[in-house]
Amino acid sequence: MIEENIKRLxxxxxxxxxxxxxxxxxxxxxxxxxxxxETRGNNDIFLFEVGLDNExxxxxxxQNEACQNLSAxxxxxxxxxxxxxxxxxxxxxxxxxxxxxxxxxxxxxxxxRMALGREIASRISVELI
Amino acid sequence: MCESRGISANKGLLRIALAGNANVGKSVLFNxxxxxxxxxxxxxxxxVERAEGTLYFKGYTIDIIDLPGIYSLSTYSIEELVxxxxxxxxxxxxxxxxxxxxxxxxxxxxxxQLIELETPLIITLNQLDLAKRKGIVIDIKKLEEILGVPxxxxxxxxxxxxxxxxxxxxxxFESKKEGKQSxxxxxxxxxxxxxxxxxxxxxxxxxYGSEIEERIGKLSSLLEKNIFRYPIRxxxxxxxxxxxxxxxxxxxxxSKISTKAEEFATEIEEIHNHSCSTVITSERYxxxxxxxxxxxxxxxxxxxxxxxxxxxxxxxxxxxxPIMIINLLSMFLLVFTFGGWLNTLLTNLFSGLQSIFQGxxxxxxxxxxxxxxxxxxxxxxxxxxxxxxxxxxxxxxxENSGYLSRIAFLMDNLMHKIGLHGKAFIPMMLGYGCNVPxxxxxxxxxTERERTLAAFVNTLVPCAARTVVILGLVGTFVGIQWxxxxxxxxxxxxxxxxxxxxxxxxxxxxxxxxxxxxxxTPNVKIALKQTWFRVLEFIKIAFPIIIIGSFIIRLLDVFxxxxxxxxxxxxITVVWLGLPALTGIALIFGIVRKELTLIMLATLIxxxxxxxxxTPIQMIVFTIVVLFYIPCIATIAALIKEFRxxxxxxITIFEIFFAILLGGIxxxxxxxxx
Numbered sequence: 001m002i003e004e005n006i007k008r009l010x011x012x013x014x015x016x017x018x019x020x021x022x023x024x025x026x027x028x029x030x031x032x033x034x035x036x037x038e039t040r041g042n043n044d045i046f047l048f049e050v051g052l053d054n055e056x057x058x059x060x061x062x063q064n065e066a067c068q069n070l071s072a073x074x075x076x077x078x079x080x081x082x083x084x085x086x087x088x089x090x091x092x093x094x095x096x097x098x099x100x101x102x103x104x105x106x107x108x109x110x111x112x113r114m115a116l117g118r119e120i121a122s123r124i125s126v127e128l129i
Numbered sequence: 130m131c132e133s134r135g136i137s138a139n140k141g142l143l144r145i146a147l148a149g150n151a152n153v154g155k156s157v158l159f160n161x162x163x164x165x166x167x168x169x170x171x172x173x174x175x176x177v178e179r180a181e182g183t184l185y186f187k188g189y190t191i192d193i194i195d196l197p198g199i200y201s202l203s204t205y206s207i208e209e210l211v212x213x214x215x216x217x218x219x220x221x222x223x224x225x226x227x228x229x230x231x232x233x234x235x236x237x238x239x240x241x242q243l244i245e246l247e248t249p250l251i252i253t254l255n256q257l258d259l260a261k262r263k264g265i266v267i268d269i270k271k272l273e274e275i276l277g278v279p280x281x282x283x284x285x286x287x288x289x290x291x292x293x294x295x296x297x298x299x300x301x302f303e304s305k306k307e308g309k310q311s312x313x314x315x316x317x318x319x320x321x322x323x324x325x326x327x328x329x330x331x332x333x334x335x336x337y338g339s340e341i342e343e344r345i346g347k348l349s350s351l352l353e354k355n356i357f358r359y360p361i362r363x364x365x366x367x368x369x370x371x372x373x374x375x376x377x378x379x380x381x382x383x384s385k386i387s388t389k390a391e392e393f394a395t396e397i398e399e400i401h402n403h404s405c406s407t408v409i410t411s412e413r414y415x416x417x418x419x420x421x422x423x424x425x426x427x428x429x430x431x432x433x434x435x436x437x438x439x440x441x442x443x444x445x446x447x448x449x450x451p452i453m454i455i456n457l458l459s460m461f462l463l464v465f466t467f468g469g470w471l472n473t474l475l476t477n478l479f480s481g482l483q484s485i486f487q488g489x490x491x492x493x494x495x496x497x498x499x500x501x502x503x504x505x506x507x508x509x510x511x512x513x514x515x516x517x518x519x520x521x522x523x524x525x526x527x528e529n530s531g532y533l534s535r536i537a538f539l540m541d542n543l544m545h546k547i548g549l550h551g552k553a554f555i556p557m558m559l560g561y562g563c564n565v566p567x568x569x570x571x572x573x574x575x576t577e578r579e580r581t582l583a584a585f586v587n588t589l590v591p592c593a594a595r596t597v598v599i600l601g602l603v604g605t606f607v608g609i610q611w612x613x614x615x616x617x618x619x620x621x622x623x624x625x626x627x628x629x630x631x632x633x634x635x636x637x638x639x640x641x642x643x644x645x646x647x648x649x650t651p652n653v654k655i656a657l658k659q660t661w662f663r664v665l666e667f668i669k670i671a672f673p674i675i676i677i678g679s680f681i682i683r684l685l686d687v688f689x690x691x692x693x694x695x696x697x698x699x700x701i702t703v704v705w706l707g708l709p710a711l712t713g714i715a716l717i718f719g720i721v722r723k724e725l726t727l728i729m730l731a732t733l734i735x736x737x738x739x740x741x742x743x744t745p746i747q748m749i750v751f752t753i754v755v756l757f758y759i760p761c762i763a764t765i766a767a768l769i770k771e772f773r774x775x776x777x778x779x780i781t782i783f784e785i786f787f788a789i790l791l792g793g794i795x796x797x798x799x800x801x802x803x
Contacts (some may be wrong), residue, residue, distance in 0.1 A: 078640050080406060081642055083406075083407060083410045084200050084203060084410065085200060085642060085644075086234070086235050086414060088407065088410055088414050089407065097444065099444070099446070099539060099542065101542055101543075102542055103542040104538055104541045104641050106645065110234045110414075110418070111234055112646075113645045113647075114642065114643065115534065115541070115551075115642075115643045115644075115645055116640075116641065116642055117541065117545075117550070117640040117642070119640055120640035120642065
């Protein structure tokens with residue numbers, strides 16, 4: 001992987017494609033206490049499986065970060081949802097167009113056409129091809 | 130089409146479910162199979178549409194349920210939760226997995242999960258006509274061999290393949306009853322399954338990478354000690370994926386299992402540098418992809434398909450918006466011209482009724498009360514139905530054709546300002562005509578939270594009846610610029626309240642992740658059918674409420690309670706809102722229909738020259754209250770139907786208080802200027 005070719009999905013212009021590297025839900029190092037004990041994540045970018053309910057576990061963050069439990073939780077289940085729709089690491093994704101006024105992106109993945117909100121699209125890192 | 134001919138012997142009941150991604154043609158298939166033997170309602174306790182039907186075929190009674198679109202058994206939206214629970218808990222005799230032949234890879238992802246779940250399965254490969262036009266040719270026999278599941282090609286819109294499908298359903302059901310067991314094959318073994326009449330009923334186990342299979346194996350042996358309602362391998366996989374529902378269940382039986390699973394999951398995470406669920410999802414997709422590639426041959430067509438070109442125009446950065454506006458305006462006009470026409474027709478039909486009734490029964494109190502029941506019924510028929518019928522037809526046509534998702538695409542970021550996303554725009558737009566279809570239309574949103582938010586915002590949109598008050602009172606007697614100002618004020622309030630509700634409602638807004646499936650020619654017949662059943666449901670729930678509401682108001686009137694009630698409210702109406710006491714009564718009638726506020730006021734003061742009783746400020750304050758206070762009873766009924774009592778009542782009460790508060794504040798601010 002060449003560093004200059006790694007971009008956010010929202011950086012791609014209409015018609016460009018990339019290979020998905022990861023879905024960047026938690027850019028900072030975090031520790032989350034799950035239901036049954038503590039688990040450490042060593043990567044800067046990693047994903048956890050989270051259920052549908054809005055009950056949330058406690059989480060500890062590095063200093064200077066607000067503990068936004070619910071928003072963290074929904075971002076994680078969004079990541080799982082994206083993958084269920086086919087956006088797994090190593091998949092080719094094509095940006096067809098983007099809606100004006102910072103609207104959603106239209107993408108092509110595994111033969112299916114999808115609209116992705118800009119917020120979530122900006123969290124997908126891809127390698128430009 | 131599928132009625133049995135002369136076969137009187139009832140061989141029994143079959144329960145089947147249609148499951149698959151959204152937009153694959155499940156509803157079309159469902160409608161083709163069930164004709165008019167349908168029942169559409171909501172899943173208990175949820176705002177998800179539930180469509181069930183029955184058909185009679187070769188002596189069997191077949192109950193079919195059309196499950197909401199589902200992409201994966203790891204649930205995300207409320208629809209997927211409902212579908213998954215149904216398949217697991219209700220254990221239908223057979224699941225028909227409807228697969229879109231033109232998007233094979235993504236559809237097979239879900240199919241593989243159904244196979245892991247070991248549900249009795251038949252696959253229908255639907256939309257083969259579209260696939261062919263896209264240059265996709267599929268080797269169906271090979272797919273059957275790979276998956277070990279019968280595959281029936283269909284083109285549901287044209288009715289092709291449905292008879293064969295039902296035949297296969299019976300075949301599989303009968304062979305299952307005869308005791309053919311399913312055989313799990315390992316990739317290396319290559320063992321053949323027992324077949325009868327060429328019906329293969331075996332499963333191929335989906336092999337993940339060896340490090341995962343190893344841990345699945347270990348978990349399976351831990352699990353083997355107990356009996357579960359899921360297959361053991363499925364549980365093991367789901368535990369590794371971190372599925373909360375399954376983990377909860379396992380914890381109740383033996384918490385060591387989930388601890389071990391978590392341990393394994395972390396090990397896999399360390400090997401692959403991604404979470405275990407990512408790895409499993411990825412590998413499953415790779416499998417789906419390789420299966421898809423091995424069975425399909427694609428020759429890209431030379432000319433772009435018409436669907437493609439249509440899509441490009443409708444989502445075009447510049448052209449897309451005017452096209453959308455034209456479409457929405459036409460839709461709006463259609464609903465309201467048709468509605469208005471039907472309204473006039475029905476009103477005229479019933480107009481003589483009141484005098485006939487009074488002629489027969491007199492004008493005594495009892496007759497007035499009985500009449501009020503009839504009046505309520507008539508009001509429901511003449512006022513509400515004429516608008517929701519064309520609304521539903523157009524909504525279903527828009528939804529089935531695929532245009533709805535393009536509108537959501539274009540409007541998404543604007544709707545985000547209110548905390549909703551693109552899809553919410555359509556019901557909101559329709560709210561300007563009538564709040565009832567706007568609230569009912571909120572079911573197109575994905576989550577309960579968004580539906581509630583959308584419905585709440587929609588009740589604030591001034592419907593045609595409220596427009597009557599704005600224009601008829603303020604527009605006529607104060608000035609048209611004030612009327613316009615009120616519309617703008619209303620929009621600002623919608624924006625503010627929307628954001629407030631967005632922050633207040635628990636949960637987070639969902640990011641837009643929406644499939645934009647290929648355009649399809651909408652089937653009007655099916656839209657009509659769907660409309661028919663929807664309207665029927667609405668009538669069953671809403672009409673009793675409307676009738677009773679009308680009755681109660683008349684009751685108060687008959688007992689001469691109107692004046693005393695107006696006096697009770699006078700601290701609010703007179704003191705806080707600065708309005709003449711009579712308006713209290715008018716506002717109460719407004720609960721039934723908003724136009725009644727003006728009509729009753731005119732009746733009470735004996736003239737339509739409202740200037741005689743209200744100053745301009747009073748008119749504005751009155752209109753503000755009418756704009757925001759209690760939704761009309763039909764809207765409340767719609768809220769109850771879609772969201773149940775608690776939320777409906779909460780929204781209603783909130784709006785009453787809000788309107789009163791706003792009115793009083795407006796009075797004081799306006800008095801400073803005018």
